[in-house]
Amino acid sequence: xxxxxxxxxxxxxxxxxxxxxxxxxxxxxxxxxxxxxxxxxxxxxxxxxxxxxxxxxxxxxxxxxxxxxxxxxxxxxxxxxxxxxxxxxxxxxxxxxxxxxxxxxxxxxxxxxxxxxxxxxxxxxxxxxxxxxxxxxxxxxxxxxxxxxxxxxxxxxxxxxxxxxxxxxxxxxxxxxxxxxxxxxxxxxxxxxxxxxxxxxxxxxxxxxxxxxxxxxxxxxxxxxxxxxxxxxxxxxxxxxxxxxxxxxxxxxxxxxxxxxxxxxxxxxxxxxxxxxxxxxxxxxx
Numbered sequence: 001x002x003x004x005x006x007x008x009x010x011x012x013x014x015x016x017x018x019x020x021x022x023x024x025x026x027x028x029x030x031x032x033x034x035x036x037x038x039x040x041x042x043x044x045x046x047x048x049x050x051x052x053x054x055x056x057x058x059x060x061x062x063x064x065x066x067x068x069x070x071x072x073x074x075x076x077x078x079x080x081x082x083x084x085x086x087x088x089x090x091x092x093x094x095x096x097x098x099x100x101x102x103x104x105x106x107x108x109x110x111x112x113x114x115x116x117x118x119x120x121x122x123x124x125x126x127x128x129x130x131x132x133x134x135x136x137x138x139x140x141x142x143x144x145x146x147x148x149x150x151x152x153x154x155x156x157x158x159x160x161x162x163x164x165x166x167x168x169x170x171x172x173x174x175x176x177x178x179x180x181x182x183x184x185x186x187x188x189x190x191x192x193x194x195x196x197x198x199x200x201x202x203x204x205x206x207x208x209x210x211x212x213x214x215x216x217x218x219x220x221x222x223x224x225x226x227x228x229x230x231x232x233x234x235x236x237x238x239x240x241x242x243x244x245x246x247x248x249x250x251x252x253x254x255x256x257x258x259x260x261x262x263x264x265x266x267x268x269x270x271x272x273x274x275x276x277x278x279x280x281x282x283x284x285x286x
Contacts, residue, residue, distance in 0.1 A: 006066030081283040082114035100188035105145030123158035133205030133231035134164035174221035181218040201269030205231025242279040
């Protein structure tokens with residue numbers, strides 16, 4: 001998990017330190033600044049350059065070790081998460097890479113829709129979009145994650161959109177999803193996923209102690225209390241280059257703490273698998 005030393009300011013533009021490393025950088029800069037000001041009367045031009053150089057180094061460190069800054073007035077976790085994902089997608093597009101982008105259901109739909117809204121007017125022919133998981137049923141049934149995404153306006157120009165449901169039997173739908181995952185993973189040069197995490201520590205459609213946890217395929221289908229779930233598995237998740245997690249609500253404070261501080265079996269808390277991804281960023285309102 002990438003450790004952030006500086007958080008983006010909630011009001012205005014800039015950063016503030018959020019770790020001891022960040023505070024140490026600020027302290028060192030303050031010493032440089034005070035030293036330059038004290039000596040200003042003697043060699044003012046030299047010391048003015050000294051102050052500007054120190055401030056430039058400070059800004060560089062904040063940029064490299066902090067959240068990407070932008071002007072904002074108040075905290076909006078949906079927007080923060082969406083802009084972060086957009087920055088990553090645009091960076092990969094600029095590099096000319098074929099990108100595979102996973103989106104999910106639940107409260108994270110609002111983030112995916114915001115991503116599409118920000119990207120409106122741009123074309124992404126090298127982008128493929130898939131779901132992390134789906135609730136089985138006929139195509140576009142009311143509880144379908146894909147149906148809810150499209151209904152709320154998710155669409156990215158030029159991108160290949162691949163739903164999971166295809167109006168076939170459960171086993172065939174799961175098999176088709178597994179084959180699509182194999183195909184798209186093999187052709188993508190950068191894989192990024194938007195994930196949510198439940199209060200029980202589940203992520204995608206991988207529930208605690210479910211058969212999906214130990215499944216050796218890239219996709220798994222199984223009966224749960226509410227739906228027949230079709231989901232990518234831990235084996236598929238670890239193939240990602242980057243994961244962005246979106247979490248909202250005080251009731252998720254404990255599972256967020258677990259993700260940050262504890263090592264728990266993925267059988268008990270499947271979201272722990274996300275910590276195996278090279279680049280993991282968590283956005284939350286807590």
